Amino acid sequence: MVKYEVQVPTYKASAVSPSERERILARPIQDTQNIRKIVEPIIDDVKARGEKALIECAAKFEKAELKSAVMKAPFNESMMKVAPRIREDIDIAYNNIYAFHSAQLRPNISVETMRGVVCQRMSRPIERVGLYIPGGTAVLPSTALMLGVPAKVAGCPHIVISTPARKDGTVAPEIVYIAHKLGAEEIILAGGAQAVAAMAYGLPGIPKVNKIFGPGNQFVTAAKMHVQNDYGALVAIDLPAGPSEVLVIVDESCNAESVALDLLSQAEHGMDSQIVLIALALTDEQFDEIEAAINQHALRLSRSSIIQHAIKKSVIIRTDSADEAFEWSNLYGPEHLVLHLKNASSYLPKVFNAGSVFVGPWSPVSMGDYASGTNHTLPTYGYASSYSGVNTDSFLKYITTQELSEEGIQRLGPSVIRLAELEGLTAHADAVRVRGVKL
Numbered sequence: 001m002v003k004y005e006v007q008v009p010t011y012k013a014s015a016v017s018p019s020e021r022e023r024i025l026a027r028p029i030q031d032t033q034n035i036r037k038i039v040e041p042i043i044d045d046v047k048a049r050g051e052k053a054l055i056e057c058a059a060k061f062e063k064a065e066l067k068s069a070v071m072k073a074p075f076n077e078s079m080m081k082v083a084p085r086i087r088e089d090i091d092i093a094y095n096n097i098y099a100f101h102s103a104q105l106r107p108n109i110s111v112e113t114m115r116g117v118v119c120q121r122m123s124r125p126i127e128r129v130g131l132y133i134p135g136g137t138a139v140l141p142s143t144a145l146m147l148g149v150p151a152k153v154a155g156c157p158h159i160v161i162s163t164p165a166r167k168d169g170t171v172a173p174e175i176v177y178i179a180h181k182l183g184a185e186e187i188i189l190a191g192g193a194q195a196v197a198a199m200a201y202g203l204p205g206i207p208k209v210n211k212i213f214g215p216g217n218q219f220v221t222a223a224k225m226h227v228q229n230d231y232g233a234l235v236a237i238d239l240p241a242g243p244s245e246v247l248v249i250v251d252e253s254c255n256a257e258s259v260a261l262d263l264l265s266q267a268e269h270g271m272d273s274q275i276v277l278i279a280l281a282l283t284d285e286q287f288d289e290i291e292a293a294i295n296q297h298a299l300r301l302s303r304s305s306i307i308q309h310a311i312k313k314s315v316i317i318r319t320d321s322a323d324e325a326f327e328w329s330n331l332y333g334p335e336h337l338v339l340h341l342k343n344a345s346s347y348l349p350k351v352f353n354a355g356s357v358f359v360g361p362w363s364p365v366s367m368g369d370y371a372s373g374t375n376h377t378l379p380t381y382g383y384a385s386s387y388s389g390v391n392t393d394s395f396l397k398y399i400t401t402q403e404l405s406e407e408g409i410q411r412l413g414p415s416v417i418r419l420a421e422l423e424g425l426t427a428h429a430d431a432v433r434v435r436g437v438k439l
Contacts, residue, residue, distance in 0.1 A: 116408025130199030132214030164191030
């Protein structure tokens with residue numbers, strides 16, 4: 001086997017014990033205790049001092065001098081100077097995301113569960129939503145679209161965006177253009193834990209939101225988890241979306257260059273990203289082609305240093321069967337799952353844990369990240385085993401109703417009385433009896 005400058009640690013599945021498998025697939029360890037020690041004082045400061053704290057955080061973290069940490073709509077046209085071609089690209093992505101998320105809307109339901117007993121479920125949009133758009137190492141208009149479009153589809157009446165200011169105190173015009181297109185009311189110039197705190201507790205003139213959405217680093221995720229558990233905030237979050245990750249399953253039909261770039265497209269997100277390759281019944285020659293392509297592109301890409309750091313915490317598994325490959329994949333539960341397999345769609349029934357699946361050779365993760373129509377805000381760190389990615393339902397809440405006629409309560413009431421008495425809840429039973437129900 002050839003040794004390359006950039007080499008991903010490789011294991012043969014048949015030689016790995018169950019305990020070793022869990023170790024191999026472990027995500028990079030997060031020092032949650034120390035992260036909380038950093039995050040909680042920031043949250044408390046924003047909660048206490050509001051915009052003043054945000055302005056100081058902008059100077060400290062973004063090196064931006066701000067007079068105000070809030071931009072209110074309507075936004076000046078000069079803030080939205082986006083190249084015509086890019087504006088058109090944003091509009092194409094917007095339309096695809098809108099189409100897919102509109103199709104997710106469900107009608108209200110009404111069921112007569114027994115004669116005289118009618119139960120209904122009706123949807124209502126969440127009134128105030130806060131969308132966190134990371135800044136840091138890149139401008140991310142795609143995230144503004146992924147969060148804002150389903151909010152608009154759901155009919156959320158009040159949208160607040162928070163994103164870090166650039167060093168000159170401005171916001172990327174692409175973000176402002178999307179905020180305008182979405183009908184956002186404010187842009188809070190803040191990133192990290194301070195952004196989460198501002199949305200969770202509100203600022204003078206900006207009421208708190210009911211739910212916070214958006215990906216971010218370990219500090220953003222920790223802040224979201226913190227405010228979600230604070231009864232003083234009474235705020236929900238979308239999901240614990242942390243560092244990017246991808247798992248790619250390949251067989252002999254794959255193209256080595258495509259595989260390498262699908263992997264590295266997620267590694268370039270950040271040093272805490274992770275990539276996993278499962279090579280299914282490849283010859284040594286085929287496997288070497290992929291390793292060579294990973295090495296070549298990892299060294300030439302603009303974010304080479306970030307990629308090389310992420311690769312140190314990544315892994316390749318060589319397997320002999322599809323069942324074995326998907327067993328590993330489902331155990332890992334990737335944010336992104338890519339199937340570079342012959343007849344790839346036939347393997348979808350084997351997928352149980354994944355945020356989003358990219359099926360076949362013409363479906364790179366990049367398409368879902370930007371414009372295919374699916375959402376790129378997905379569960380990471382193994383949470384795909386219990387969470388879905390952001391979708392239209394994420395911006396809705398469901399209210400149930402029940403309406404009983406006199407006949408309905410006479411039919412159902414005796415059962416309710418007996419069950420209430422079984423549980424020792426006599427007021428429950430008497431609330432039925434007082435309406436003339438007898439056993």
